[in-house]
Structures are given as C-alpha cells and as structure tokens.
Amino acid sequence: MTPLDAQTAREQLSHLPAWALDSERGAISRSLRFANFAEAFGFMAQMALVSERLDHHPEWFNVYNRVDITLTTHDANGLSERDITWARAADGAYAAFTR
Ligand code: H2B
Numbered sequence: 001m002t003p004l005d006a007q008t009a010r011e012q013l014s015h016l017p018a019w020a021l022d023s024e025r026g027a028i029s030r031s032l033r034f035a036n037f038a039e040a041f042g043f044m045a046q047m048a049l050v051s052e053r054l055d056h057h058p059e060w061f062n063v064y065n066r067v068d069i070t071l072t073t074h075d076a077n078g079l080s081e082r083d084i085t086w087a088r089a090a091d092g093a094y095a096a097f098t099r
Contacts, residue, residue: 001082003076003080004081009023016028016084016088026073026076026079027078027079027083028071028087029071030068032067032069033099035065035099040062040065046093050086050089050093054082054089056082056083056086058070058086069090
C-alpha cells in the first residue's frame with residue numbers, strides 16, 4: 001500500500017481538524033470522551049464492524065469513558081487513504097453520541 005505524500009496528507013487533514021498528525025510516524029490520533037463506558041464501548045463495537053468492512057484496524061486504548069485512537073497503515077509504513085476514510089467514519093459515528 002502506498003502512503004500519502006505530505007501535501008496530500010495535509011490537505012486531507014484540513015477536513016479532519018480534531019485529528020493530530022504525527023508526521024514522524026505517519027499517524028494521526030484523536031482522543032474521544034463519552035458519557036460512560038457503555039457508550040464508549042458502543043462506539044468501539046460500531047467501529048469494529050467498520051474496521052472489518054474497510055479491512056483497516058485502529059490502534060486504540062479504552063479506559064471507562066475515554067477512547068484514544070491512533071491510525072496508521074502498517075502495510076504502507078505511514079499514513080494512507082484508509083486512515084483518512086476510517087477517521088471520517090469515526091467522526092461521523094462519534095457525532096451521534098452525546099457527551
Ligand atoms: N490495519 C491497519 N491499520 N494497517 C494495515 O496495514 C492493515 C490493517 N492491514 N488491517 C490489513 C488489515 C492486512 O493485514 C490484511 C491482511 O488485509
């Protein structure tokens with residue numbers, strides 16, 4: 001898989017302002033907060049199905065109502081279009097939850 005070039009990555013990320021870029025690693029990350037554990041885990045269950053559909057999987061950490069997410073494409077050794085697609089889907093899913 002081909003990684004995004006730096007300019008394309010920056011352009012794509014301008015539409016994902018909540019995500020922070022680690023350009024050294026070629027990864028983006030975002031921390032989400034939910035009302036409680038059930039909501040956090042509901043989000044994760046929803047995004048687990050999306051991950052299977054996209055064949056793209058997050059690095060994530062959950063404690064109670066918090067989900068920390070890092071996206072990178074292991075096959076590209078950096079950021080790819082799939083990370084952008086996943087981040088967009090996550091932003092959409094998260095918008096449906098109340099904090
Ligand atoms: N997820 C992520 N984040 N990066 C990958 O390179 C990747 C993946 N590769 N999910 C997929 C699965 C690959 O291992 C399978 C075989 O398609």
